Structures are given as C-alpha cells and as structure tokens.
Amino acid sequence: MASHAITVVVGVRRVGKTSLVKASTHDLPRIYLDVRKFEESRYITYGMFLEELRKALNVFASMDRKIVEHLKAVKGLKILGVEVEFSLDRSRPLLTSILESLDRWAGDRGEKLVIVIDEAQELIRMRGYSILPAIAYAYDNLRNISFIFAGSKIGLLYRFLRVEDPSSPLYGRYMERVELKPLDKEKSMEFLRKGFEEHGIRVEETFIEEAVEKLDGVIGWLSYLGLKVVSRGVSRTIIDDVVEEASKIVANEFCKFVDAMGSKRYVEIIRAINREGATWSEIRRYLEIRLGTKIYDSELARLLRNLIDNGFIEKRDDLYIIPDPILRQASRNILC
Ligand SMILES: Nc1ncnc2c1ncn2[C@@H]1O[C@H](COP(=O)(O)OP(=O)(O)OP(=O)(O)O)[C@@H](O)[C@H]1O
Ligand SMILES: [Mg+2]
CATH class of the missing domain: 3.40.50.300 (P-loop containing nucleotide triphosphate hydrolases)
Incomplete structure (x- = not known):
C-alpha cells in the first residue's frame, strides 16, 4: 500500500x-x-x-x-x-x-x-x-x-x-x-475452522455452517464468535447469543445516525429494504403507506444517498440492499 x-x-x-x-x-x-x-x-x-x-x-x-x-x-x-x-x-x-x-x-x-x-x-x-x-x-x-x-x-x-x-x-x-469485501462462504468457514483448531476446540461442521449463515463473511463478527467460543465453550445457543449482542451494537450505531440526522424516515427505509432488498418504487410505496403522506423523489433520493454515504445500504443494479448481515437480520424489528 x-x-x-x-x-x-x-x-x-x-x-x-x-x-x-x-x-x-x-x-x-x-x-x-x-x-x-x-x-x-x-x-x-x-x-x-x-x-x-x-x-x-x-x-x-x-x-x-x-x-x-x-x-x-x-x-x-x-x-x-x-x-x-x-x-x-x-x-x-x-x-x-x-x-x-x-x-x-x-x-x-x-x-x-x-x-x-x-x-x-x-x-x-x-x-x-x-x-x-x-x-x-x-x-x-x-x-x-x-x-x-x-x-x-x-x-x-x-x-x-x-x-x-x-x-x-x-x-x-x-x-x-x-x-475490502466480506469473506466468501468458503473462506469464512475456513477462517472459523482454523481459529478453532488453533485453540484446540472441536466443533461440528454444522456449527460452522450455521455461524457463517448468520454472521456472513464479516471478519469482525466471525472473530467475535470465535472469542466467545474460546472463553465460554461451544453451546447450542452461542451463535444466536452472538447475533443478538451484535444486533444491539449495530442497532445502536444505526440509531445514533438516525438521531444525528433527525429523521425517523431512515428507520422506515431500513425496514422497507429488509432482508430481501427493495427497489426505489417499493421503498417509496412502503414509506407512503407507513407515513400516510406523499414522498417526493427528491426527498427519497436525499434519504437514500445519506444512507449510502454512511455505509448502511448499497445499491446493486436496481436493488437497494443492506450489506451488513446483522443489520439485515435486525432490519424488520429495528426501533430507534
Ligand atoms: N485477518 C484477520 N484475522 C483475524 N482477525 C481479524 C482479521 N482482520 C480483522 N480481524 C478482527 O476483526 C475485527 C474487526 O477488524 P478491524 O477493526 O480491522 O475492522 P475495520 O473494518 O477496521 O472495522 P471498523 O469498521 O469497526 O473500523 C477486529 O477485532 C480484528 O481483530
Ligand atoms: Mg477500523
């Protein structure tokens, strides 16, 4: 570099x-x-x-x-x-x-x-x-x-x-x-496998698969899970516990942004985009129904741009998506 x-x-x-x-x-x-x-x-x-x-x-x-x-x-x-x-x-x-x-x-x-x-x-x-x-x-x-x-x-x-x-x-x-992109599925699984191996911890392959499914290839979340497993040992709920803790951290970060921007409309947009992603018109329809008011294109463009600029969403072709796996999973229920 x-x-x-x-x-x-x-x-x-x-x-x-x-x-x-x-x-x-x-x-x-x-x-x-x-x-x-x-x-x-x-x-x-x-x-x-x-x-x-x-x-x-x-x-x-x-x-x-x-x-x-x-x-x-x-x-x-x-x-x-x-x-x-x-x-x-x-x-x-x-x-x-x-x-x-x-x-x-x-x-x-x-x-x-x-x-x-x-x-x-x-x-x-x-x-x-x-x-x-x-x-x-x-x-x-x-x-x-x-x-x-x-x-x-x-x-x-x-x-x-x-x-x-x-x-x-x-x-x-x-x-x-x-x-820098999140690791792909194979690399994420390898990352966890190796980490556990180094600490002499044996885990089932299904455990690794579930972890990667829920935490995606975000190395910070994967290593956070690794740390928890090393300190507490493997348990049935440990992946979900980590997801829950991570959700709190991510929701907190997102809500700080919402506070700083002073508009709850960002929360509605994240809900609209949800796990599957959403197009411009889908987001607009969702907002209009939730807020009971018309949303102008210029307003929606501004809101989406701020979300993109701050890294909470990305645009892939015609679809707006939430790149962070944790925010994505928490999106429907997020409250600020
Ligand atoms: N190659 C790696 N091997 C093991 N752990 C890693 C690796 N890269 C990062 N980590 C761990 O993942 C976590 C997140 O990494 P890091 O802080 O470098 O990410 P970042 O993109 O700078 O995050 P932020 O956006 O919060 O600044 C850290 O706890 C770090 O120790
Ligand atoms: Mg950093």
Whole structure:
C-alpha cells in the first residue's frame, strides 16, 4: 500500500480495514491517526485535528528520537522534554511544514513514511480548514511520504476527498483504491475452522455452517464468535447469543445516525429494504403507506444517498440492499 502516494481503503464496518492497513504497513515507519473519535462532534477545528496529530507524532517519536531533530525546524512546534508540543495561537504549526519535516526525515533514512488516517471521512466536518491542500502539496512535492485513508462510510469518504470535483485540490491525482469485501462462504468457514483448531476446540461442521449463515463473511463478527467460543465453550445457543449482542451494537450505531440526522424516515427505509432488498418504487410505496403522506423523489433520493454515504445500504443494479448481515437480520424489528 505504501508504494502509492495515496491509497484509499474502504469497506463496511468490521470487515477488517484497520487490521489490513496496520498489517500491510507494520514494517514501515508509520504515523497512525484514528479520527473516529470525532464521529459525534458536531464540527472539528484545525486545533482538534492538530492535537490528534501531535499525539500520533509523540507515539512515533518515542520509537525514533531522530525525528525530533527534524520536527524542531517546524515553526510553532516545540520539544518539551520528550514531548512534542504545538503552539495553540496564531503561530500554530502549518500542516505542510510538519509534512515537510517528516519527508526530510524519511528522505534521510531512505525510507517511505506512511501516514494513515483511519475513518478519515469524519474530517468532512472540519470547519474553517481543509487538510486537502496540504495532502495535494505532499502528493506533488514530498516523495518520501505516502498516505492511506481508510473509512467505513464509503460515500462520505469519497465526498470528503472530493475525487470527482474538478475544483478539489486532489482532483486528477491518482489514488489506489482498495475495497475490502466480506469473506466468501468458503473462506469464512475456513477462517472459523482454523481459529478453532488453533485453540484446540472441536466443533461440528454444522456449527460452522450455521455461524457463517448468520454472521456472513464479516471478519469482525466471525472473530467475535470465535472469542466467545474460546472463553465460554461451544453451546447450542452461542451463535444466536452472538447475533443478538451484535444486533444491539449495530442497532445502536444505526440509531445514533438516525438521531444525528433527525429523521425517523431512515428507520422506515431500513425496514422497507429488509432482508430481501427493495427497489426505489417499493421503498417509496412502503414509506407512503407507513407515513400516510406523499414522498417526493427528491426527498427519497436525499434519504437514500445519506444512507449510502454512511455505509448502511448499497445499491446493486436496481436493488437497494443492506450489506451488513446483522443489520439485515435486525432490519424488520429495528426501533430507534
Ligand atoms: N485477518 C484477520 N484475522 C483475524 N482477525 C481479524 C482479521 N482482520 C480483522 N480481524 C478482527 O476483526 C475485527 C474487526 O477488524 P478491524 O477493526 O480491522 O475492522 P475495520 O473494518 O477496521 O472495522 P471498523 O469498521 O469497526 O473500523 C477486529 O477485532 C480484528 O481483530
Ligand atoms: Mg477500523
């Protein structure tokens, strides 16, 4: 992944993006920022972003003190003892200056430095500042740095990067795109079999089949089941218990989104799509019956786009579907 200046890694929740990104860069100098913590912030300031960057730099500097020598050249950045500190006023450091000093460090070492921003789409709510010009500057001028942007809100991530927008700083820059898919049935079964084998746990083949049927190939759910089995042992209800716990987690995530958007119509749409998926007109009919009011095309388009952008639904040909197996199973009964 580090061989490209910019890589974008997308995929539904718990499909293994973070693990993949970390595994594929584990032997490279890497600065890792997870900005999911901003999910619930109404907006993000440059200062909030800088604070995350500062923490990530400190983690990095604790492993390689040499970097500190290079960082010292950045205006608005101080080294206090062993900690990197930023001025918070007008003289706070420029992102481009920080990137330049990192690039010089990597150049001296003859290595490529990878900067990972996980759940980068959250930065779309940054006010009064955009990191995109600095990224574009790095793309054009700093050969020793590469970026990986990962995210589970696929539509939002692409909208944040403004890849299709000619006025975007990143427009026309090549980005390597990686879409991580759930494992197929065979691979999912193998994943569980191997995991159990490694822990010396014997399970029936039918147990594995049932698990994969209910949890699909989402590696996070499969490994969650594995963990439960390892700690509690196999039981008749353990798969359903895991599905139930998972449903609560997923419903909670979905309801947070519904709250943030301020419309219960999203719940009705998820119910309409249900396990089988639904077409545009089926969704509209369902909504109109449930709400007893006419739904305009523009309104439905907006609602569906928000659901797609946030990764809760996908469009396959003419059908809208719910990619997450747990949300799919819970869809009919979901209450927010
Ligand atoms: N290759 C793998 N082998 C074993 N376990 C894995 C593997 N990949 C991921 N996992 C496990 O699955 C879970 C989800 O993985 P991870 O956090 O990487 O996914 P993600 O797509 O980043 O999820 P999120 O959307 O929540 O950020 C983690 O608990 C992780 O340990
Ligand atoms: Mg992740």
